[in-house]
Amino acid sequence: MISKFKKRKLINYFNLSASIVVTAFGLVMLAWILTVLFGKGFQHINWAVFTQMTPPPGASGGLINAIVGTLLITFFAVLIGTPIGLMAGTYLAEFGGKSRFSSAVRFINDVLLSAPSIVVGVFVYAILVKPQGHFSGWAGAIALSILVIPVVLRTTEDMLKLVPVQMREAAAALGAPRYKVTIDIVYKAALSGMFTGLLLATARIMGETAPLLFTGLNNQFWSLDMNQPMANMPVVIYQYALSPYEDWQNLAWAAALLITISVLVMNIIARYSLKQPSSR
């Protein structure tokens, strides 16, 4: 018979050891995934990856068309999505307050933030690809832009709310109209935070695969025409990794490493720029 005190201590030790064990488990998994990715990826990254096109089955080649395609699609997605998220976030922070409408927007935005991206792909398929009759880079960019909006909206609102009310009042007291207060004072003070949102949104969509399957699809060849199906890294990874050809699988690992490094670097920059004081 153990005393109640001993029993409590025992439970405490057991549970705390368990949390150390599961933390170690999490870190081991992380280490496993990263070693596999870096090991396999670096092995197959070479000059050809950046200079040659995606190869036909069984041949070797590179990823240049997919790299350019991803950059183009991501660029246009951010270009379309950012102003929408930015303005909507501005409305919520500056004008919306606690009204019913802005609560609804906030709520729906948070749902969109975690909504399955594959559904967004199907939506764009239904409104663009199906009526047009073919896949296109534009459809891909628009699908991804729908994923950009909630990230940018959220960070913009949060960052604008951090700007002290006194700054707005001081500007207003000097006779500045509201829009000038927002653009010249509030935006400037929150600039680095808003930039962070942009980076996070870019990082979020760069590795997105599911929406592109139904919209941008893929293209074996060099194409800068956003009206045509366009090669892109995530879909190349998906198709090549599941193929039986070793050359293709190797390229998939190289592409996976490139995408992951870009995403992680963007996340780290975002983190770093958030810590910098926004105004001196």
Add this chain to the structure above:
Amino acid sequence: MSATEKDINAHLHTQSAGVIWDKVFKGTSFAFAAMVLIVMLAIMVMLFKEAWPTFAHFGFSFLYTSEWDVVNDKFGALVPIVGTLVTSLIAILIGVPVSFGIAIFISLMAPSWLKRPIGIAIELLAAVPSIIYGMWGLFYFAPWFANTIQPFMTENLGGVPFIGQFFQGPPIGVSIFTAGFVLAIMIIPFIASIMRDMFDVVPTALKESAYAMGSTTWEVVWKVILPYTKAGVIGGIMLGLGRAMGETMAVAFVVGNSLELNTGLFYPGATIASTMANEFNEASGLHMSSLIALGFMLFVITFLVLSLAKWFLLRLEKSQQGDET
């Protein structure tokens, strides 16, 4: 007109221009905010419209029949629906205790020099694109699992009455269970960082009073921190669940994409998202409509789960604001 009067007029003029621009600015930003609602509504409406032929053709039987026969145009969504629910359930069963442990470790046990690196590692893990998890799962985790853990589980649990049937299946690695496990690894960083944030905002005075009364660390967690953050923790778990249900790429790699109904968790299966990713580009007509109907249901289910999550998180926020004032 005197000079001052001119000045005043000019001033009034620029001011009224300011008023107009104010209205334009406010109106535009309002329009963009409304666009978020419109996009959500449009997604719902479009998916429903495209899915309508399927609902009209099969009615409710679409939800509970398991036949998925592309050649004869017969579609029932039972297998992918069950697959989605079971894989996310496995993900939650594995992921939640692990996340909880990690959150306890970071916020209560780790020395301060270790807190930040582990916190950052976990948040970076959350940023890794899901397709990477899929590749790792398919090429590394699944073969390893099929050779080590799976035979062990089948041997020791497979004979147990009733639950034994869940631990059956061919030793090929790709299975419902593997999908659930990879999903768990994916949502752990997500849930863990929400829980850690929650644990960190518990007022120090509360924790310290419990310690002063002689509580062990575990008792502080279980009887002070957890009740205080309950709504937030549940919200975080629901968010993770929403993610797991909608995840496509990681699952498409490791689930095996078989539309047969099996009780064994080690059999290949399918989820809503993996079926869509797998078949969409070859589909047309009723097949296409059925895939979109799957997507519509996925959207409705995740919408409900995420709304519930949001509701819990808002409740926590409100109760905390109540404490401060």
